[in-house]
Amino acid sequence: NAYKxxxxxxxxxxxxxxxxxxxxxxxxxxxxxYNPKVEKIMSFALIFQQKNILDTAFQRLEKIKSDLEKLxxxxxxxxxxxxxxxxxxxxxxxxxxxxxxxxxNLIMLDFKDLFPVPEITASSTEITVAPEPVKxxxxxxxxxxxxxxxxxxxxxxxxxxxxxxxAIFMD
Numbered sequence: 463n464a465y466k467x468x469x470x471x472x473x474x475x476x477x478x479x480x481x482x483x484x485x486x487x488x489x490x491x492x493x494x495x496y497n498p499k500v501e502k503i504m505s506f507a508l509i510f511q512q513k514n515i516l517d518t519a520f521q522r523l524e525k526i527k528s529d530l531e532k533l534x535x536x537x538x539x540x541x542x543x544x545x546x547x548x549x550x551x552x553x554x555x556x557x558x559x560x561x562x563x564x565x566x567n568l569i570m571l572d573f574k575d576l577f578p579v580p581e582i583t584a585s586s587t588e589i590t591v592a593p594e595p596v597k598x599x600x601x602x603x604x605x606x607x608x609x610x611x612x613x614x615x616x617x618x619x620x621x622x623x624x625x626x627x628x629a630i631f632m633d
Contacts, residue, residue, distance in 0.1 A: 464491055502572055505613040509566050512617055512624075516562060519555055519624050523548070526631060551630040558623035565616035572613075 468488050475481050527548060534541035 551627045554627040558620040561616045561620035565613040568613045
């Protein structure tokens with residue numbers, strides 16, 4: 463609809479000033495409407511990709527643990543020397559998993575807000591749409607309002623935790 467609107471305005475534009483205004487309006491629309499929706503869709507897709515990456519990292523950690531057990535059993539290393547690193551990598555991957563889950567929950571809330579599910583009550587056959595939840599920012603200080611993290615920010619931090627685990631694997 464927005465593209466059709468812009469196209470009709472472009473056809474009717476008669477001056478350079480009108481075309482510049484149209485370009486400005488289009489840019490504003492992209493940043494206010496289009497880009498946030500694309501970011502949500504990208505975050506939705508990234509959640510599944512990152513889950514696969516995390517699963518692979520957990521599998522690699524298990525292989526490393528198994529190899530350390532074998533080397534320890536062969537008396538080539540002392541397993542205790544590596545326990546802290548293994549625990550640190552496991553902790554990093556667990557944090558990553560928590561961040562992915564939090565991002566997934568936020569995305570699902572966004573989609574629930576975009577596409578409200580009709581509720582059917584047992585006492586009637588009438589379908590009602592659930593009211594939209596009120597979104598309030600988190601307040602950490604009386605004078606400063608802090609917005610909750612975005613799914614993209616959570617996924618970025620999750621990826622950093624996975625990278626940290628891989629750095630520990632190398633150690």
